[in-house]
Amino acid sequence: MSSYEARFKVWRGDADGGGLEDFKVEVNDGEVVLDIIHRLQATQAPDLAVRWNCKAGKCGSCSAEINGRPRLLCMTRMSVFDREETITVTPLRAFPVVRDLVTNVGFNYDKAREIPSFVPPPGLGPGEYRMMQEDVDRSQEFRKCIECFLCQDTCHVVRDHEENKQAFAGPRFLMRVAELDMHPLDAAAESGLDRKRAAQDEHGLGYCNITKCCTEVCPEGIKITDNALIPLKERAVDRKYDPLVWLGNKIRRRSASSGG
């Protein structure tokens, strides 16, 4: 096993400000950046604040920026860096700092609440749901999301534009709309809710100009742009601007309800 001493710059501070602090720290074979942050806590900076839970890339807690790139600290191996390189670790830029590497991610929880939930199909009881694997594949891809919020952090719509946060749910929650919209048994439409239109009108889908930054940082490899956002955009546009689609839907729904 080979060990070496790495140079780190870690942002320390709070809402009132702060700056990068220099550290020299031992690195061992196979370690990830989170191991190094933990070593700093145990040996040099016991009150260094960092969020983490599983250390296995499953919970999405230890999101931060490493050399300016949004990443999970637990899934970034030290071996990807040159030994001479100084590694800079900073908190997620799009969210307000609480302390050191910990940010206030409340924005995401607020947005989660604004997305209408799954609407169970009336008349189907527990145990009666039947869905084909090929029909759940698409939504299942989106449900791999570990809510690390790296996509929310990197998305340029909000990264440097605080003012857009009000109107824009961000890739994670637009993807949540897409997930529900593609759920084979979601009965939102029957309850009078048009998820595609809501994505456009209420959750800011129009702000997204498909630069795929979100997809690039997703640690789960979810094709957020291609599989969730673009299809949602296409369907939203159909609905919104095509009067024939609109009329057709209206008629179909009326005859269905009068028939039932």
Added chain:
Amino acid sequence: MSVVERQEWDVVVVGAGGAGLRAAIEARERGARTAVICKSLFGKAHTVMAEGGIAAAMANANPHDNWQVHFRDTLRGGKFLNQWRMAELHAQEAPDRVWELETWGALFDRTKDGRISQRNFGGHEYPRLAHVGDRTGLELIRTLQQKIVALQQEDFKETGDYESRLKVFQECTVTRVLKDGSRVSGVFAYERESGRFFVLEAPAVVIATGGIGKSFKVTSNSWEYTGDGHALALLAGAPLLNMEFVQFHPTGMVWPPSVKGILVTESVRGDGGVLRNSDGKRFMFDYIPDVFKEKYAETEDEADRWYDDPDNNRRPPELLPRDEVARAINAEVKEGRGSPHGGVFLDVSTRMPAEVIKRRLPSMYHQFKELADVDITAEAMEVGPTCHYVMGGIAVESDSAAARGVPGLYAAGEVAGGMHGSNRLGGNSLSDLLVFGRRAGLHAAEYAAGVTADRPRVHDGQVSSAAAEALRPFSVEAEIEEPAGGPPENPYTLHQELQQTMNDLVGIIRREPEMKQALEKLAELRVRARRAGVEGHRQFNPGWHLALDLRNMLLVSECVARAALERTESRGGHTREDHPSMDRRWRRINLLCGLTDPTGGLTATDPLRGQIALTRETTEPIRPDLLALFDKEELVKYLAEEELYE
């Protein structure tokens, strides 16, 4: 001291994993105003790490499955030490709990006819685990989280406030359950972000804090698993049950060192993966214990045929219960037949095509690729045992999940004891969370509704002593000027020493002198932990948080060590080298842990006197109709003579 903010709720749930969220949903749906407190962000709980699936006898994959078969498997897995009524309720209610998740939006993998797919797992007679690839825990937590949000949306429509009836206090830690006389009156907590203290007054508190793995060095558990709920219950006067039973999952990663312990799902074996030693031999055939002889294949051919024709062949021994497989791996390594990094080989690469592996085990593929540079579709994994789960826990009433002896206190999930006996089957944890989370929420809400006229009060004295206890690590520097003290201690160092002690001395194979040594070391650590000091201030200070968690880990570790020393037999997750066989006389014995000095938590200074006292209790006989589900020949292996003829 400044005034501590107080809020009133009906039910407070401590913990936001599967059990806590399911309890909160139930309590809120039964009309109780419900608060959830969790150490991490909402949706990050340890439940996300569960991989394989939820065991429920829905009979989607094999029509012969039913609750009785599930019950039987659970008792066999637990070596008949299970609280049988819990195992019965669990097996009966699990299917409803899974189906209900679908109505909240969960998307499980499907069978060809569109129902929920079920996979094979260790100790389960039929394919029984509802799953989503190998990320079932994530699906479970997300579904429950989203159900909570759905309820909050309903409340918003009605009251204009999302949090009027159901609120999640995330990144907050409870350090004390408060009491009014014998009854629960609320909890004392701090907010991690600000370090601010607060009190939630409530007549009913559900503890759902999960396990204790962070007291061991090699573990699959996340940082939250510091035994908080176990300790909170003990300190509130509720006993812990059978704490000697700790499950070492047979397959954790062994290399590189920084990921040692991270879980490799049992699904790898359920789906066809095999274990080999350095000679290339499938060694599990040599480790089938007598009680399971008739149920497992004797040859590789038969084992391999079982995957396609389970009715006419017996299952491969790789799918024995976890305790058996973990011991076998341990023995192979000890005999010098281990892999280069001290494990054994777990291979899927020669068993199925690469694309099937990637589809069925995506997280495992990803995990090994990213963390160990190993492509599991091309080469074998190296795996070894890792501390995974504690079967012991708060002693509860089976039907209501009420903690014994403390009115208003409930417990569900891993923190509760009894359900799994001496060893838990894979897949029975997620179903346990749902079944008993719901029951705890239901009974807590009913209890709270019944005491509205006579709500227990929170007393100022308890609040100030809880605050003083929590602030202690900041004043250590000043205090140790006194001659009785020693140098201030680093909480991280203490934690590492504790983990090493439990790992080496109360680990997978146990010996009397080592456990005695562990108790001495724990006593020393307890005294030193009094001097655990922290730098900085109260705002998001991990050193402080750890200093406070140490109290819990030390209490729980002592419970494990004392109970393990007392039980002079080997059963399930408790293996004694000096008492290697299962003893039928011990089957009826439960070991209860209580505080030696129930009056105060600040008596931990005397190294000679332990904090934990054990009592033995004889269990209730298994109900005859449940016993009748087994053959007499099988029962004689487990039950003492007098039990058979009662």
